[in-house]
Amino acid sequence: xxxxxxxxxxxxxxxxxxxxxxxxxxxxxxxxxxxxxxxxxxxxxxxxxxxxxxxxxxxxxxxxxxxxxxxxxxxxxxxxxxxxxxxxxxxxxxxxxxxxxxxxxxxxxxxxxxxxxxxxxxxxxxxxxxxxxxxxxxxxxxxxxxxxxxxxxxxxxxxxxxxxxxxxxxxxxxxxxxxxxxxxxxxxxxxxxxxxxxxxxxxxxxxxxxxxxxxxxxxxxxxxxxxxxxxxxxxxxxxxxxxxxxxxxxxxxxxxxxxxxxxxxxxxxxxxxxxxxxxxxxxxxxxx
Amino acid sequence: xxxxxxxxxxxxxxxxxxxxxxxxxxxxxxxxxxxxxxxxxxxxxxxxxxxxxxxxxxxxxxxxxxxxxxxxxxxxxxxxxxxxxxxxxxxxxxxxxxxxxxxxxxxxxxxxxxxxxxxxxxxxxxxxxxxxxxxxxxxxxxxxxxxxxxxxxxxxxxxxxxxxxxxxxxxxxxxxxxxxxxxxxxxxxxxxxxxxxxxxxxxxxx
Numbered sequence: 001x002x003x004x005x006x007x008x009x010x011x012x013x014x015x016x017x018x019x020x021x022x023x024x025x026x027x028x029x030x031x032x033x034x035x036x037x038x039x040x041x042x043x044x045x046x047x048x049x050x051x052x053x054x055x056x057x058x059x060x061x062x063x064x065x066x067x068x069x070x071x072x073x074x075x076x077x078x079x080x081x082x083x084x085x086x087x088x089x090x091x092x093x094x095x096x097x098x099x100x101x102x103x104x105x106x107x108x109x110x111x112x113x114x115x116x117x118x119x120x121x122x123x124x125x126x127x128x129x130x131x132x133x134x135x136x137x138x139x140x141x142x143x144x145x146x147x148x149x150x151x152x153x154x155x156x157x158x159x160x161x162x163x164x165x166x167x168x169x170x171x172x173x174x175x176x177x178x179x180x181x182x183x184x185x186x187x188x189x190x191x192x193x194x195x196x197x198x199x200x201x202x203x204x205x206x207x208x209x210x211x212x213x214x215x216x217x218x219x220x221x222x223x224x225x226x227x228x229x230x231x232x233x234x235x236x237x238x239x240x241x242x243x244x245x246x247x248x249x250x251x252x253x254x255x256x257x258x259x260x261x262x263x264x265x266x267x268x269x270x271x272x273x274x275x276x277x278x279x280x281x282x283x284x285x286x287x288x
Numbered sequence: 289x290x291x292x293x294x295x296x297x298x299x300x301x302x303x304x305x306x307x308x309x310x311x312x313x314x315x316x317x318x319x320x321x322x323x324x325x326x327x328x329x330x331x332x333x334x335x336x337x338x339x340x341x342x343x344x345x346x347x348x349x350x351x352x353x354x355x356x357x358x359x360x361x362x363x364x365x366x367x368x369x370x371x372x373x374x375x376x377x378x379x380x381x382x383x384x385x386x387x388x389x390x391x392x393x394x395x396x397x398x399x400x401x402x403x404x405x406x407x408x409x410x411x412x413x414x415x416x417x418x419x420x421x422x423x424x425x426x427x428x429x430x431x432x433x434x435x436x437x438x439x440x441x442x443x444x445x446x447x448x449x450x451x452x453x454x455x456x457x458x459x460x461x462x463x464x465x466x467x468x469x470x471x472x473x474x475x476x477x478x479x480x481x482x483x484x485x486x487x488x489x490x491x492x493x494x
Contacts (some may be wrong), residue, residue, distance in 0.1 A: 012420035015476050019460045031458035041478045043418040048363045051382045053308045058487040059414070062480075105490045106483045133343075155365035162368045191327050198361055198429065199403040201447070206331050209363070236460075240451060275441040275458045 006123070007067035007115075009077035009085070011228060017236055018078075018228030020272035023280060025077045025120060026258040027271055029230045032136060032182040039066050039074065045084040047229075048195045053091075060088035061102045065111040065271050066158055076109055076119050077257070079152040079227035085117035086159035109196035121153065121226045121256065122161040127167045133176060138265040140178030142286045145259070146215035146223045147171050147181055147187050150230045165189065170224060170256055177263035178288075182218035194233040205241045208233050212241070212251045221282055222252040231255060237278045252278045262287050296347035304344055304388060309379030316341045322367035322377045328360055335360060337367055337377055344384065353388045359401030402433040415488045418478030 014022040029036050046059045064085065068072045076082050092099050093113035103110040124133065147170040154164040162169050167188060171181045193207030212234060215223045225231060235253035242249055254276060261271040262283070273280045304310035316338075323338045336358045343352050352358075358381065367377035389404050391397040398490050409429035413421040426448065430442025456462035462473050477486070 012476075015419075016422070016461045017455060041418075041480055041486060043478055043480075044414045044420050047410070049407040050414075051386060051407065054489065055411075055487070056357040058491055062483060106486050108480065109485055109487075110484055151364045151366075156376075157369055160369075189366075191362045191366075193362065195362045195364075196360065198406050199401060201330065203360060203362075207327060223428070236455065237451065239454065241448045243450075267417075269400075275460060277454055277458060285290065 004033060005035045005072060006118075007074045008038045008069060008074040009042055009045075009067075009074055009076040009081055009117075010038065011076055011081040011263065012047075013078070013228035013232060019051060020275040021228050021255040021257065021273075022278050023272040024255055027266050028124075028257045028261045028264065031261070031266055032132070034123075034128065036075070037070065037072060039063055042066070045078075045081045047080050047084075047157070048054075052085075053087075056084050056195040057088045057091055057098065058102060059107055059117060060084050061092060061109040061111045062106075064089060064092075064115065064117065065109060068111060071115070073115050075120055076117070077120045077122050077226070077228065079119065079150055080229060082111055082117065082119040083159055089113065089115075089117050090158060094218050097212075099194055101244045118225070119153065120197065121173075124260070125173060125254075126161070130176060133260075134200055137177060140173045140288050141259055141262045141283070142288060143179050143184050143221045143259070144219055145174045145179045146172065146184045146218060146220035146227045147188060148184070148192075148211060148215070148223050148234070150225065150227050151189065151191050151254065153226065154189055158165050159228075160190065160217050173195065173260060174224065177260060180226060180263050181257065182215070182220045184218055184220070187214045192230045192233040194229040197233060197237065200242070204233065205237075205244045208237065208241045209245055209247070209249070212238065212253075213247075214248045216249060216251050220251070221286065222254050222280070224254055224255045225258045234249050236275050237247070250278060252282060254280055260285075291346065297349040298347045300347045300349040300352070301345055303349075304380065304383050307383035307386060309376065312375045312385030313341065313344065313375070313380050315373040316345065316375045317373055318342055319372065321370050321372060322375075325366050325370050327364060327366065328362060332341055332357070332360060337361075337381060340384070341377070341380065344380075352384060353391055353397055358385055358388060359399070359403040376379070379418070403427070405429055405432045411488070413475070416481065417475045417483050418484050419476050421475035423473065424475055472494065486489050 046056045050056050149167045154160045154162045154167045193204030198205040258271045304313050320338045325335050329335045392399050409425045413424045426444050430444040431437045433442040434443050
C-alpha cells in the first residue's frame, strides 16, 4: 500500500458496545504502520434507520467532505457505515445536481467525489495485501473459525467488495494467520437479525440463533466478524438470545481485527479480548 | 382473497415509482427469487416480497399499506442482490413503507408495527447530538411503543437490564469504562449540531 495514512470513521458503536472492535482496529493498523486519522467531529451515517436516500446522502456527504479536505480515503470498521458512505459516494460522484443540492443544505456538505470510502477488511486484504501481512505475522492462531460476513460486505453489488454468496476475504485472512475455516458457506452472508432487534426481537433472536448454532455445530471455536452491529447481536446479545429461546450456545464471537492482532504478536489486552461478552480464553490457548 | 377490481387504485404503482428507491417497481416479472432467498421468509412463511410487489402493481393500495409484513424486512439486501430484473426490491419496500408513514401522518392509516417509532427515535438522537445515543433512543421509543411512561420504562428495563449490567461489567458502558466515567451513558455530542439540524430540516421539510 503506497498511502500510509487513511481517514478513519469509527462509527457510533465504537464508543461503547463495540469498544473491543475500536481498540483492536487501532492496534492492528498501528502495528501495520498505517496511520488512522479520525474524521474530525464525524457524525452518524444514519445506519439502517434513515430510509430516505436523501437523508443518507446528506449525513454521509458531511463525513466524506471532511475527509476530502485532507485528501484521504476513508476507512471504517462498520459495515453499515461503509454501505452508507459508499452509496453516497456513488450517487454524488454521478450526479452534479445532487452535489449542488447537498452544498445548498450547508457548505460543509460540499463533496467533490475525489476520495474513496473503504471497509477495513477491504483495506487489509486488498490495499495492504497478503504479502505485507505475511511479513508482519509472528504467531500462529490455530483456531477453528466460522467466518461471518453479514450483509453489506457482498451486497448490494453497487457497493460490494466481495462475492455476494460466497465471500472469501475473511476466509483467506484466517488461513493466513494459521486458523482453519469450518464449513460455514450457507451462513456466511445470512443477516444476523440486528436491524429487527428493537422492533421484532423474536425474529432477530431466531436469526442470531441460526448463525451461532450453525457455527457451533460446524465445530468452530469462535465466530469471526467485521461489523459492530453483528457484534452487538451475536456477542453482546447472545445471553439474551439464550434466555429468550431457552438454549445454551456459549459461542465466542470476535472481530477479525482481534484475531489478526494476535497473529501480529499484539498482547490480548491491547486487543480488548477481555471485553467480548462471551469469554474468549479458548482462543488465547491456541496462539502459538 | 377475491380482488374487487372497483376498489383497486391504478395510480398506486405511480406513487411508488415517484418515491426515491421505488423507480424500478414495474420491471418485476414475478419470478420470486426475492422471496426464495429471503432470511425472513424462512422464519415467517407469510412474508412474501414478491406478493407485495404484485399487489402493488395491481393497485391493491389499502391491502399493501396495511400489511404488517412491510415492517419485518431486515434490509439485508439479499433480494436486491439476487433480483434478475434489478428491481432493487429492498428500496421498493422502503419506498412503500414511507408512503404508509405519510398516510399515517395524514390520519388515514394506523400502523401497528412500532418500527416507525423506533426509526424516528433513532433519528431524533442523530438530529440532536450528531451521533446515535442509545439511551436517549430507548427513553423516547419504549414509552411511545407502550403508550405510557411507566409501562415504557418497565418494558425497557425488561429488555435491557441484563444487557446494561453486562456492558457495564465489561467496561463498555458506564462507570467501569476505561474511556471516561459515563461513556455510553451520556450522549456523545458533536460540535456541529447546527448542521445536523439543517440537514433534518431541509431533507425532511420540517
